[in-house]
Amino acid sequence: MSGNKYSEKIIELIQQLDSSYEKGLMNPDEYRTLRHGLTIRLTPPKPPVKKRKFKWKYALIVVIIIVVIISASSLLLMQTNMPGFGNKPSFEISNVKFEQSTLSFELKNTGTAEATNVELILRSSEGDIPIRVIDSIKPEDPPMNINKNINLGENQELYGVQFNIVVTCYEEATYLYPFRP
Numbered sequence: 001m002s003g004n005k006y007s008e009k010i011i012e013l014i015q016q017l018d019s020s021y022e023k024g025l026m027n028p029d030e031y032r033t034l035r036h037g038l039t040i041r042l043t044p045p046k047p048p049v050k051k052r053k054f055k056w057k058y059a060l061i062v063v064i065i066i067v068v069i070i071s072a073s074s075l076l077l078m079q080t081n082m083p084g085f086g087n088k089p090s091f092e093i094s095n096v097k098f099e100q101s102t103l104s105f106e107l108k109n110t111g112t113a114e115a116t117n118v119e120l121i122l123r124s125s126e127g128d129i130p131i132r133v134i135d136s137i138k139p140e141d142p143p144m145n146i147n148k149n150i151n152l153g154e155n156q157e158l159y160g161v162q163f164n165i166v167v168t169c170y171e172e173a174t175y176l177y178p179f180r181p
Contacts, residue, residue, distance in 0.1 A: 089115035091175035
């Protein structure tokens with residue numbers, strides 16, 4: 001049945017129902033229930049509500065874009081001169097010698113930034129021995145010769161003990177050079 005004929009048929013049934021009720025052939029509860037059922041059929045059905053589906057493709061694209069932005073910004077920060085990002089001092093110790101109670105070595109800043117408030121410490125299981133404090137070392141500076149007279153005492157056991165030369169600076173760079181006298 002076409003939509004128009006279907007509506008006409010329902011309207012005709014509603015009219016017959018009304019006349020039957022007026023003649024007293026139906027009780028009010030029956031009439032109300034039947035009339036309500038026919039009226040509902042008369043109104044066009046609503047299209048079903050389309051359920052929105054979550055689009056995983058779009059979510060994945062958004063996540064990839066966020067990761068790329070964060071990576072690019074962190075790489076950019078590493079290339080700037082901001083303290084703590086990218087440009088940091090780094091140290092190298094070479095030519096370490098311990099002869100006749102004198103510790104000598106060369107220290108060079110091999111990093112990309114100036115090191116300030118550089119502290120040199122000789123560390124062992126017996127404790128720390130301060131070697132020297134240097135105000136600043138620039139990357140382009142030549143290697144510094146460091147000499148320190150260190151008396152290990154008469155304890156011959158310390159001559160086989162592991163020592164570490166520890167270099168720290170204000171820029172939070174630390175270098176550890178192990179050696180045995």
